[in-house]
Amino acid sequence: MITRMSHLFVRTLREDPADAEVPSHRWLVRAGYIRRVAPGIYSWLPLGLRVLHRVEEIVREEMNAIGAQEVLFPALLPAEPYKATNRWTEYGDTLFRLVDRKGSDMLLGPTHEEMFTLMAKDQCSSYKELPLTLYQIQIKYRDEARPRAGILRGREFVMKDSYSFDIDKAGLDASYQAHRAAYIRVFDRLGFDYVIVQANSGAMGGSASEEFLAVSPNGEDTFVRSPGGYAANVEAVQRPLAAEVDASDVPAAQKHATPDSPTIDTLVAQANALFPRADRQWVAHDTLKNVIFNLRQPDGTVEPLAIGLPGDREVDDTRLAAAVSPAEVEAFSEEDFEKFPQLAKGYIGPAGLKAAGVRYLLDPEVVPGTAWLTGADTAGYHVINLVAGRDFQIDGHLDVAVLRDGDQAPDGSGPLSLARGIEMGHIFELGTKYAEALGLKVLDADGKLQTVTMGSYGIGVSRAVAVVAEATCDDKGLCWPRSLAPFDxxxxxxxxxxxxxxxxxxxxxxxxxxxxxxxxxxxxxxxxxxxxxxxxxxxxxxxxxxxxxxxxxxxxxxxxxxxxxxxxxxxxxxxxxxxxxx
Amino acid sequence: MITRMSHLFVRTLREDPADAEVPSHRWLVRAGYIRRVAPGIYSWLPLGLRVLHRVEEIVREEMNAIGAQEVLFPALLPAEPYKATNRWTEYGDTLFRLVDRKGSDMLLGPTHEEMFTLMAKDQCSSYKELPLTLYQIQIKYRDEARPRAGILRGREFVMKDSYSFDIDKAGLDASYQAHRAAYIRVFDRLGFDYVIVQANSGAMGGSASEEFLAVSPNGEDTFVRSPGGYAANVEAVQRPLAAEVDASDVPAAQKHATPDSPTIDTLVAQANALFPRADRQWVAHDTLKNVIFNLRQPDGTVEPLAIGLPGDREVDDTRLAAAVSPAEVEAFSEEDFEKFPQLAKGYIGPAGLKAAGVRYLLDPEVVPGTAWLTGADTAGYHVINLVAGRDFQIDGHLDVAVLRDGDQAPDGSGPLSLARGIEMGHIFELGTKYAEALGLKVLDADGKLQTVTMGSYGIGVSRAVAVVAEATCDDKGLCWPRSLAPFDxxxxxxxxxxxxxxxxxxxxxxxxxxxxxxxxxxxxxxxxxxxxxxxxxxxxxxxxxxxxxxxxxxxxxxxxxxxxxxxxxxxxxxxxxxxxxx
Missing domain, CATH: 3.40.50.800 (Anticodon-binding domain)
Incomplete structure (x- = not known):
């Protein structure tokens, strides 16, 4: 059936919408593909819906090709399973919660691990029914604090989520690899530039987890890659520990008055003026900056955490949040300082932290033998030649500094460079977390009950429309690849x-x-x-x-x-x- | 691609689920097509989803064939448009309401008239862009008080809703007829027995409105049909007024003591014992029962309404609710009786209602000249030979009695018979209600702004799966027609x-x-x-x-x-x- 412009429900706009931040958003609105209904909530007009359906069909074909079976869960869900896994609480304000007429707590599903786990539990009793992979193409809800860029980060969006169920780790690895291959085919067919990055650092003891990022200057996510082929999102990077240094000829630590030097810049200036180095100027990298936060655990308990890192580095909020999750980072307030008189604000040093009993973790550059200019735990005083491992103890490392071009890849594959991307897919070996929380066990070959091991895999289906639009549009408008165009x-x-x-x-x-x-x-x-x-x-x-x-x-x-x-x-x-x- | 039972995610059950009330629910669960997640909320397993997709495709094809254009609205909606049309309030507890992290009122769409009206307003400015018909196949939410029968009446369900936009009534009629024809093709293809019934009585001044009901003994809706081809749901029926009677030889009304006779049965027994008729026994049909309710208007005001009907009839709650909508019916309490001392509970008569100033409407059988045995407004007393039009005034009629086989069709096409059905589709000439409330106007051929006239049309897509299952299953299980079977x-x-x-x-x-x-x-x-x-x-x-x-x-x-x-x-x-x- 021929579609006629005289009949088609479309009105192109000559002006950019006021709230359009990125080209895909601008053109999808101007070309009459989508319309805003509320912040982060959009309607699909006929042209947009045709593209969305094409994306869905590509995803469906590739999922079916790996033997995944399509199901469809409700979006409106009972709270109990999410309370059982604690995500009812952990999701915080991002979860849309409501109460039905009978007073039952309900939610709009942000993702469906719990529900799929319960479905497998309802239907499977033996390892013979595994491996099993189920998927759905379904509408998800997340009450984002900052919905942005049209359908790129919406509060209602279409997602393909799938879940694999296996009796053992070898099975999970196979399911994971099958998804990885299917995702490569999907994103190749959609036709945009993407990179597969590690999303979980081995150092944290996690299982395999990778993200498929669309490479885009308008991406919200920063990732790094090395000439040797390493690629990871910033949360997953663990810079290697620096080489230890021989500190045998470093003089004893020495305390100096450094009036009015609560910042790194003022401190470096004071140091160069009051106690200059013989060999060169003091620089920010010579200083050890100690930053203190509170961590709120899911059970509500709060305890402080201090991080020591070279003064020319900042803490990366995203990396810190990922590293301490599910705990949440909160500011260390004036009242908190009053509770710990050993800590002098702006002049915190390792000794004060130890005296105060605060957990203290160090940047990978702070290794035995390195000497630092750092706080002396008294307002207006710093200490020099404070040697790690000699003058203070290293209890552990935590790499949450903002990454820089030139930082070394963890696998020795060379210097990292930073780029920006949009998360399009995520594949993740969940392991037994949900199966354990919800009691998903089957009989194994020996007739014993065994907890099932799971993987979770997602593709942002509606987001893909925006990502392809973003990657292909030009200064005249949208410019679809043949695989997704609403009309040939x-x-x-x-x-x-x-x-x-x-x-x-x-x-x-x-x-x-x-x-x-x-x-x-x-x-x-x-x-x-x-x-x-x-x-x-x-x-x-x-x-x-x-x-x-x-x-x-x-x-x-x-x-x-x-x-x-x-x-x-x-x-x-x-x-x-x-x-x-x- | 061949699907293998050894791989298919299905587990048939040998036992009926405990909550299964009707065959379709029983078999859809036992055959592993659907699973319950919460009351009225179901997941679709692979087999069920295949059938659902087939229904969607049939609906989509027939909607496209009449030139309707597919769009997709969010399910999560801002409250403002629904406040503008007052449905935010009118929907009562049936609406799922929630508040987002910014404190904005939101809702889960029960139907989308408001949103489509606003979309047309955003895109259309001239009559030249009309007629326009838009549709979506989308998930709807209604917090039903009594979700039942699996997916037959769910709280989350898939619906095809469409909306037509026309410049005048002739256009609306054409759009309405196009939908009517498309619905006939859809339901013929789905393959179940259905009847098209009037859903809106001419007497109420409404526009065209018809329902497509699947004929089923397990249906929740009662409808009537006559040998002459009349068919209507019970809400739409207006029984014709009875013929007036010559009451010239009816004696004057006379009051009788009828101790302990607050019910029709006790009253008839007392009457036959204490003041027998010469010609025959008193029967329930000789009595005039006066029933009193409170009506709560959407603006919160409450006023009583009395209905007088023959004692052998009951008030039909569904018909009453439809007749007084958007007002809601509430009980007339003991405290209400205290406020109206003219009304004697169990002995209410026309005189007392008039004295109390209560609005009083009569059944179509109560016409001038008919004589009644009714309450005398004093506990323990009734009156006989009270003639309508002579001894009390007829201010209006309201037909809300429970219908019976043999009642006459309004169009004179013969006696009605009652049957049960399941609402599968509804087509409705909305007129300008929503366009006026939300300001949808376009320029007409004379360059004048004119309010657009709308139609609203729905098909229960997920319900259709249950209806076809219900109509075709037997004592061995499901038994799909070829058009919907998950596999050929x-x-x-x-x-x-x-x-x-x-x-x-x-x-x-x-x-x-x-x-x-x-x-x-x-x-x-x-x-x-x-x-x-x-x-x-x-x-x-x-x-x-x-x-x-x-x-x-x-x-x-x-x-x-x-x-x-x-x-x-x-x-x-x-x-x-x-x-x-x-």
């Missing part, structure tokens, strides 16, 4: 005269009969308006039936390259079919 | 031996290659288990590859008729293709 071909009739309208109608009908999806611009509008709309809408191929028809020709335009060529009307059908490879 | 054919291999397994595999592969969807039962299980499962699952055609193969035959079984016939293995493929008409 747009036929634009320009100029007056029955011959033009008739030729355009016939070409559109012939294309339609050949299995090509066609959008026919049959409106009474100027060629300029029609060309502009065809560019904004982003159909990959456009056939213009207009002035050239007088010489028996039509024009085939390629949206991406902008190239146009004249072909005889009689050749238009085979030429277009060749171009779009049907 | 099930191939069951029974008995040992490689030849059997290989022949079954080959037949399944050949069918698959011919475009038939195949479920192959390749499990190591007894023939009895396999046959029972194949019956429960309800695939229309089953091919058994088993003992008969020794003679070169396989058995083709028809699930509905139970008929089985042997055919040579070599003929199985064409025979099956003929049977399923591919």
């Amino acid at each position: 071909v747009m036929v634009v009739a320009t100029g007056k005269g029955d011959e033009i309208a008739e030729a355009a109608e016939k070409l559109a009908a012939d294309l339609d009969a050949s299995g090509v999806s066609v959008l026919l611009d049959d409106r009474k509008a100027s060629p300029g308006v029609k060309f502009k709309d065809s560019e904004i809408l982003g159909t990959p191929t456009c056939v213009v039936v207009g002035r050239a028809l007088a010489q028996g020709n039509v024009e085939i335009r390629d949206r991406r390259s902008g190239r146009a060529r004249l072909v005889p009307l009689a050749d238009a059908l085979p030429e277009v079919l060749t171009e779009i490879e049907i | 054919v099930m191939v069951v291999a029974t008995g040992k031996g490689d030849e059997i397994a290989e022949a079954a595999e080959k037949l399944a592969a050949d069918l698959d290659a011919s475009g038939v969807s195949v479920l192959l039962d390749d499990r190591k299980a007894s023939p009895g288990v396999k046959f029972k499962d194949s019956e429960i699952l309800g695939t229309p055609t089953c091919v058994v590859v088993g003992r008969a193969l020794a003679q070169g035959n396989v058995e083709i079984r028809d699930r509905r008729s139970g008929r089985a016939r042997l055919v040579p293995l070599a003929d199985a493929l064409p025979e099956v293709l003929t049977e399923i008409e591919i």
